[in-house]
Amino acid sequence: MNFLKRSLNILLIEDHFIEVVKFKKTVSYSEVKHNVTEAQDADAAFKILEDKNNLPDLILLDLNMPKMSGIEFLAILKKDENLRHIPTVILTTSDNQKDLEECFRIGVSGYILKPLKYKDYEAKIEAVLKYWSLNELKKY
Numbered sequence: 001m002n003f004l005k006r007s008l009n010i011l012l013i014e015d016h017f018i019e020v021v022k023f024k025k026t027v028s029y030s031e032v033k034h035n036v037t038e039a040q041d042a043d044a045a046f047k048i049l050e051d052k053n054n055l056p057d058l059i060l061l062d063l064n065m066p067k068m069s070g071i072e073f074l075a076i077l078k079k080d081e082n083l084r085h086i087p088t089v090i091l092t093t094s095d096n097q098k099d100l101e102e103c104f105r106i107g108v109s110g111y112i113l114k115p116l117k118y119k120d121y122e123a124k125i126e127a128v129l130k131y132w133s134l135n136e137l138k139k140y
Contacts, residue, residue: 005133008034011056013045013073014091015065022118023060023091026125032133042068046076049083056086058132063092063099071102078107087135089128 010027014020020038027034037056039045042065049055059077063070070090078084089110090103100111112128115121 005032005130007032008057008129008133009054010034010036010129011039011045011048011059012036013039013042013059013065013070014062015040016062019062019091019114022121023125026122027129029122030126030129032129034129034133041065042073042076045073049077052082055083059086059088060091060128061088063090063094063103071099071106074103074106074108087132089132 012020012023014023024036027036037048039048045059061070061073065073070092074088074090077086077088084107087109088107089112090108091112091114092099093114095113103111110128112124115124
């Protein structure tokens with residue numbers, strides 16, 4: 001069955017260049033062309049999110065970042081009236097149960113462990129993008 005999927009505006013918050021390249025490579029194989037904006041840290045992400053007329057449909061967030069952790073970023077994001085509606089999915093290597101519980105307590109939409117094998121990574125990212133491109137997302 002072929003469902004109509006829509007293109008997503010994605011904000012990828014990731015400080016490792018290799019992970020950004022891997023993500024963009026995976027997205028380029030998607031049957032739906034998504035727009036990816038990158039931020040290397042929380043400060044850069046908040047700068048991008050200042051443009052209320054161009055908010056992302058989905059935020060993909062690494063937990064382990066310089067300056068401010070992904071959990072700290074998530075907490076600030078979810079307290080902001082204008083930003084809290086944006087689905088935010090954690091992409092991380094941390095299988096720490098406390099991190100997982102804290103992220104869901106704050107209001108994360110998903111928590112995805114980055115697998116070591118690229119094919120497994122690709123399958124997970126494709127599933128995440130397919131899921132969110134089928135969802136009805138709030139627009140402003």
